[in-house]
Amino acid sequence: MPTKKEARLPLEGVKVLDISRVLTGPFATMLLGDLGAEIIKVEMPGVGDETRAWGPPFIEGESAYFLSINRNKKSIAVNLKSEKGKEIIYKLAKEADVMIENFLPGTVKRLGLDYEKIREINPGIIYCSISGYGQDGPYRDYPAYDILMQGEGGLMSITGEKDGEPVRIGVALVDIGAGMYAVIGILSALMAKKETGQGQYIDISLLDTEVSWLTYMASNYFAAGKDPIRMGSAHPSIVPYRAYRAKDKYFILAVGNDAIWQRFCSALELKFADDPKFSTNEKRVENREELDRLLAEMFLQKEASYWVDKLNAHKVPCGMINSISEVVSHPQVVHRGMVVEMEHEKAGKVKVLGNPLNFSEMSIQYRLPPPLLGRHNEEILSRLGYTGEEIEKLKAEGVI
Numbered sequence: 124m125p126t127k128k129e130a131r132l133p134l135e136g137v138k139v140l141d142i143s144r145v146l147t148g149p150f151a152t153m154l155l156g157d158l159g160a161e162i163i164k165v166e167m168p169g170v171g172d173e174t175r176a177w178g179p180p181f182i183e184g185e186s187a188y189f190l191s192i193n194r195n196k197k198s199i200a201v202n203l204k205s206e207k208g209k210e211i212i213y214k215l216a217k218e219a220d221v222m223i224e225n226f227l228p229g230t231v232k233r234l235g236l237d238y239e240k241i242r243e244i245n246p247g248i249i250y251c252s253i254s255g256y257g258q259d260g261p262y263r264d265y266p267a268y269d270i271l272m273q274g275e276g277g278l279m280s281i282t283g284e285k286d287g288e289p290v291r292i293g294v295a296l297v298d299i300g301a302g303m304y305a306v307i308g309i310l311s312a313l314m315a316k317k318e319t320g321q322g323q324y325i326d327i328s329l330l331d332t333e334v335s336w337l338t339y340m341a342s343n344y345f346a347a348g349k350d351p352i353r354m355g356s357a358h359p360s361i362v363p364y365r366a367y368r369a370k371d372k373y374f375i376l377a378v379g380n381d382a383i384w385q386r387f388c389s390a391l392e393l394k395f396a397d398d399p400k401f402s403t404n405e406k407r408v409e410n411r412e413e414l415d416r417l418l419a420e421m422f423l424q425k426e427a428s429y430w431v432d433k434l435n436a437h438k439v440p441c442g443m444i445n446s447i448s449e450v451v452s453h454p455q456v457v458h459r460g461m462v463v464e465m466e467h468e469k470a471g472k473v474k475v476l477g478n479p480l481n482f483s484e485m486s487i488q489y490r491l492p493p494p495l496l497g498r499h500n501e502e503i504l505s506r507l508g509y510t511g512e513e514i515e516k517l518k519a520e521g522v523i
Contacts, residue, residue: 130485132159137313140219141165141196142203142212142236144172146269146295147253147329148225149192150302155221155309156195157478157487163215163503164193164494168200168523171496182470185493190473193493194465199504200497200523203234207522214507216241216248221309225253228263238324247322249312251305257328267329269295276333281340284355301332362407363387363418366444369427376418376430377440380404390437391421465492497523 137160141152149164149172156162166172177188202208216222222241224231231237231252238250252258255267270291273279278297283290308325316322334341340351343359351359356366356375366373378384381403388396395401395417400410407414422430427443434441445453451462451474461477478487500523504514517523 132485132488135159137161137221138219139163139221139223140212140215141223142231143223143225143253145174145225145298146192147298147302147305148223149174150299151251151253151305151309152196152223153192153194154302154306154478156491157480157489159488160221162196163219163499164196164198165203165212165215166198166200166496168202168497168521171198171200175496182467182473185467185470185473190467190470190493191475194475194489195491196494197491197499197503198494198497199500202522203236205520205522207517207520209235211504211507211522212236213241213244215503217244219245219248220313221249221251223251223253223305223309227266228252228254228258242322245322247316247320249309249316249322249325251309251325251327253301253305253327253329255329257331258326262330269298269329272297272329272333276330277337277340278333281351281353283353285353287353289353297329297333300336301327301329304332357411357415360408361404362411362414365415367419367422369422369425369430371426373444374422374427374431375442375444376434379440383439386437387434387439390434390439463489465489467492469495 134155137155139152139155139160139162141148141162142165143149143152144166152160152162152164164172170176172189172193174189174192175186178186180187182190199211201211203212224236238252241248241250254263255272256262256265267275273282273291273296274289276297279289279291282292305325305327308327312323312325339360343349343351358364361377361379363376363378366375376387378387384401384404384407385396387393399406401407401414431441431443443449450456456462459477459481461479463475463477464472465475467473473492475489475493477489480487500518501511501514504517504523505511509517514523
């Protein structure tokens with residue numbers, strides 16, 4: 124029997140042609156690569172994915188941004204605007220199972236790389252497009268960036284302090300989420316193809332992604348007819364559930380139900396444990412301001428570690444607000460393998476974040492470090508039948 128590490132990954136043998144760039148497409152293909160798929164990343168000769176130039180910081184000239192989302196891929200540099208470049212893409216598409224792009228709608232049509240064209244070459248291909256607003260509708264042709272989507276999709280209207288300015292979530296969460304939905308769609312289409320033998324087209328929108336996440340905020344609006352407001356770290360339906368300032372710094376408290384409330388009051392020997400104004404979550408929401416004031420005054424008396432240790436001892440959900448440096452050195456994060464060190468041929472040993480999927484019978488494999496631009500030109504083109512002389516000629520002509 125093979126060991127867990129030797130076990131075949133579920134996407135081994137699946138070939139993905141990736142002409143996406145920046146974040147959402149590359150994040151999706153990194154996940155597919157982690158699951159065993161062969162990812163061929165197509166980049167513009169001499170320039171590459173835009174994120175290769177995004178910095179500082181750089182590690183020996185390599186962008187930390189690019190390194191974060193491009194492991195387990197092979198890079199081929201191809202000029203998509205040249206006819207010979209398109210011939211290469213068509214040959215790659217013919218043997219691919221999946222193709223993914225995230226250009227502005229209409230761009231791949233102009234390049235001759237749209238689903239209709241690729242389907243003529245490979246009728247069974249699964250083709251995924253990711254865009255800001257989707258492939259149809261009145262906003263189809265509008266460009267989109269993550270911050271724009273956080274505004275358009277409502278997240279910024281509910282993020283930040285009540286009387287402060289709208290705040291962007293600190294990472295490009297909508298881009299990343301759309302990449303995850305793309306992976307879900309691709310995996311679903313691969314499963315469907317096993318049954319039907321047919322490929323299909325997948326249309327992923329950043330706006331759709333974010334709207335789907337509004338969940339209870341949208342439901343609250345549907346129920347009450349009132350727009351939710353920014354509440355800082357507080358929750359509209361649970362109290363106390365927010366960041367509180369201790370003597371030295373802020374910490375998080377999450378009293379998610381009435382049983383936890385009783386443990387919370389017992390841990391801190393609170394006199395108002397049975398006060399009818401606070402006895403149920405509904406009452407605590409109604410009397411939020413009074414309770415917050417009482418707790419805020421109390422928490423200022425001692426350091427955050429005192430409160431966290433005391434509450435953890437009574438199984439009350441709480442914790443520190445960690446910096447990134449504290450997160451990547453957190454004992455639980457390290458134990459779970461969420462920081463991975465890879466050997467990069469130019470940057471040396473680099474650290475990247477691990478994949479959060481954990482399986483009983485197989486292990487995610489970090490096979491390939493983020494590639495140098497065009498690192499696999501010869502390997503991939505040779506496999507397509509190009510001779511060494513032909514490859515050199517394509518280089519000289521600026522095709523690769």
